[in-house]
Amino acid sequence: MRVSATPRLAGVLRVLALIIAIVTTWIIIRNCMGFSTKTIRLPRWLAASSTMETQVMKHKCGLIKPCPANHFAFKIGSGAANVVGPTMCFENHMIMSPVKNNVGRGLNIALVNGHTFAQEARGPPSLKEGYVSGGSGLTGSGTTGAVLSQSAFDMYSGDVKHLEKFLKEIPKGALVLVASYDDPGTKMSDEARKLFTNLGSSYAKQLGFRDSWVFIGAKDLRDKSPFEQFLKNNPNTNKYEGWPELLEMEGCVPPRPF
Secondary structure, three states: OOOOOOHHHHHHHHHHHHHHHHHHHHHHHHHHOOOOOOOOOOOHHHHOHHHHOOOOOOOHHHOOOOOOOOOEEEEEEOOEOOOEOOEEEEOOEEEEOOOOOOOOOEEEEEEEEOOEHHHHHHOOOOHHHOOEOOEOOOOOOOEOOOEEEEEEEOOOOOOHHHHHHHHHOOOOOEEEEEEEEOOOOOOOOHHHHHHHHHOOOOOHHHOOOOOEEEEEEEOOOOOOOOOEEEEOOOOOOOOOOOOOOOOEEEEEEOOOOO
């Protein structure tokens, strides 16, 4: 004689079947995804955004220490592979970020006013005034740091002529902030490399396919910019599948020229 399962036993079996189905589905999805949550490291300031919401921002752009007088606070992060876009903060103003949805594949560039209020009042400085980090010798107080313009240039399938035109029209007194995303080098021309080099870059000449790059420069510098990081796309050392690790650079920029 056949004995039927009790309602309680049948319920337990249904729950077990549901759990097995959920676990199996999760394993399949995880194995099929090209990037797991552990693969892409978000910039520290984005990953900690939920924590920072409950904390008071002590210093501009989340720097550990405040910048000296007449210096600009900044924090720049390149993109992570082709998944997370770059971030760019200057004087506590978030110029570009994935959250603002104003970044693009290739090179993301912002121009900011690199003069102090004192310089604005009396005109551009001369190289003899010796503006160096740690002491500018300026009178007055405060810096402008206002955003003059910003744009993203597709360096994989875009027209590099647009980038060349943008770089040639950079006004004197402007600081140039650059952050790469995905591929910054495929369409890079010799002319564009030369223009970046003239802005103080040490790595523009070797920038290539899927390299990571962050940079701050300006026209008429006395030497190469100290604010630059570069990481070559190398299959043997890449952090991600086909891309190097993202780069983060932060600190205090003295009034131009460096």
